[in-house]
Amino acid sequence: MLIFDAHLDLAFNAVDWNRDLRMDLAEIRAQERILKLTDHGRGTGTVSFPELRKGGIGMGVGTLFARVEQQINHPFGCTTTEACYAVAMSHVNYYRAMEKSGWMRNIRTRGELQQHAIDFQTNPRHTPFGYVLSMECADAVLHPDNIREWYELGLRAIGLTHYGANRYGGGTRSEVGLSADAVPLLRNIEDLGIALDLTHLSDPSFWQVADRFNGRVLASHQNARKFCDWQRQFSDAQISFVIERKGVIGMSLDVAMLQPGWVRGVSTPEVTLLNVVENIDHICQLAGNAKNVGIGSDLDGGYGYEQTPTDLNTIADLHKIPELLSKRGYSTSDVEAVMHGNWLRFFSEVLPA
Numbered sequence: 352m353l354i355f356d357a358h359l360d361l362a363f364n365a366v367d368w369n370r371d372l373r374m375d376l377a378e379i380r381a382q383e384r385i386l387k388l389t390d391h392g393r394g395t396g397t398v399s400f401p402e403l404r405k406g407g408i409g410m411g412v413g414t415l416f417a418r419v420e421q422q423i424n425h426p427f428g429c430t431t432t433e434a435c436y437a438v439a440m441s442h443v444n445y446y447r448a449m450e451k452s453g454w455m456r457n458i459r460t461r462g463e464l465q466q467h468a469i470d471f472q473t474n475p476r477h478t479p480f481g482y483v484l485s486m487e488c489a490d491a492v493l494h495p496d497n498i499r500e501w502y503e504l505g506l507r508a509i510g511l512t513h514y515g516a517n518r519y520g521g522g523t524r525s526e527v528g529l530s531a532d533a534v535p536l537l538r539n540i541e542d543l544g545i546a547l548d549l550t551h552l553s554d555p556s557f558w559q560v561a562d563r564f565n566g567r568v569l570a571s572h573q574n575a576r577k578f579c580d581w582q583r584q585f586s587d588a589q590i591s592f593v594i595e596r597k598g599v600i601g602m603s604l605d606v607a608m609l610q611p612g613w614v615r616g617v618s619t620p621e622v623t624l625l626n627v628v629e630n631i632d633h634i635c636q637l638a639g640n641a642k643n644v645g646i647g648s649d650l651d652g653g654y655g656y657e658q659t660p661t662d663l664n665t666i667a668d669l670h671k672i673p674e675l676l677s678k679r680g681y682s683t684s685d686v687e688a689v690m691h692g693n694w695l696r697f698f699s700e701v702l703p704a
Contacts, residue, residue: 353471354669355691356411357601357647358550358572359398360487362442363416364651372399373454376665391616395655397665400454403480406667409471410691412571412647413446413455413482415439415506418513419490427653432493432518439491443504446482456481459505461702468695483698485548485571488513488522495535502543507702508569509540510548512556521553523583528555534563541566546701549573549593550647554582561592567701568596572603572647574630579611590634594643599697600634601647602627604669606658615658623660624668628675631689641685645693646672 364370370379376399387394403409417438420428429435449455456479458464467481485508492498498509511533512522519536521527537560540547546567549557570593576584585593585600593600607613609622609630634644650659650666662671676686684692 352407352670352673352687353410353468353475353691354406354408354646355694356408356650356666356669357569357599357645357694358485358487358603358649358652359411359413359482360416360649360652361398361413361482362445363414364396364398366441366445367438368393370396370399373401374399376402392651392654392658395657396651397656397659397663398651400480402665402667404476406665406670407475408480408666408669409475409478410458410467410481410694411483412485412508415442415484415486415491416488417442417491418488419518429490432490435491436493439486443484446484450479453479455479457505458483458698459507459702461699461704464695464698464702483507483702485509487548487571488517488551489519489536490517492519492536495532495539498536498539498543498545502545506545507698508546508548508571510550510552510571511536511560512551512553514551520556520559522551522556523553525553526555527553529559529563537564540564544701544703546697549589549598551583554586554589557589567697568593568598569697570598570600570647572601572605572649572652574603574608575633577633578626578630579608579613583608587637590637594634594638597643597697597700599643599645599693601645601694602630603647603649604659604663605649605652605654606660609660615654620657620659620661623662624671624675626660627672628679631676632679635685641681641688642693642696644689646690 383394417435418428471478484505511519516527519533520529606620
């Protein structure tokens with residue numbers, strides 16, 4: 352079954368973490384054996400292009416990711432907006448290089464989306480990974496009007512914030528609302544028809560966006576607060592808002608979003624893919640159907656299999672989810688909707704003709 356994964360930090364892994372994603376996963380892990388001793392997420396990666404093909408993950412969202420961190424002693428992030436811009440541009444150029452070498456295909460329009468789905472279903476072994484370009488955290492947008500340059504480069508979705516208070520507002524683990532510059536940026540995003548990713552917004556920022564933004568929304572990698580009660584997950588009211596706005600919510604495989612009380616570097620995974628299915632079912636129950644939920648794994652988003660469900664070793668294991676959904680009583684059509692159909696429908700409505 353075709354899987355559409357709505358959140359993959361491929362360029363971050365290739366450029367920032369210096370991984371050759373064309374290699375077999377075992378080789379990537381072996382290369383990082385020494386780093387595994389000191390760096391979280393090293394030597395335990397779950398994503399490579401061969402592994403994507405093995406699992407039938409033929410389409411998804413590839414991110415640009417750069418975040419301002421003003422503290423110069425912080426192990427991640429950039430001290431300036433201009434540096435964020437440069438890092439995000441390097442991610443764009445990585446994707447372009449992978450297109451030239453035949454490993455990836457950029458999807459900018461509805462027609463390209465439809466054609467790629469046909470190509471993959473016809474010849475999955477030799478079809479490049481098709482990606483929609485998104486930006487996780489808008490710190491790389493130099494000013495509100497600069498979003499137009501990113502659109503011309505193929506950007507079709509964007510989230511405003513990440514962790515903490517970023518340039519355009521409050522993110523995860525903050526109680527800060529939107530900044531003044533977020534208002535014209537949101538207006539430009541709406542005018543261009545870019546989808547707004549609500550993932551990583553603080554609760555105040557989320558509801559301010561809800562009042563100000565009338566374009567299409569999604570939540571690329573976002574689970575339910577009901578099962579893991581801290582701010583990174585959505586409350587039922589937030590889930591219902593996305594449903595009402597005809598958005599899709601992608602299920603993350605990060606154990607920190609599935610297992611209550613998780614402490615990075617201290618806790619060990621106790622949850623399984625059944626917990627992911629539990630989140631899927633909860634959203635379906637709130638919606639009354641299976642039209643608003645999909646996969647947004649966030650695998651290798653700064654962690655590896657030490658921070659995933661115990662029955663997931665590589666991204667190819669996403670293919671265990673359809674059987675679990677079937678056992679839960681979901682029909683074949685509903686399973687297909689969750690695994691790819693809902694994201695295909697969403698982007699067919701969002702992407703320009």
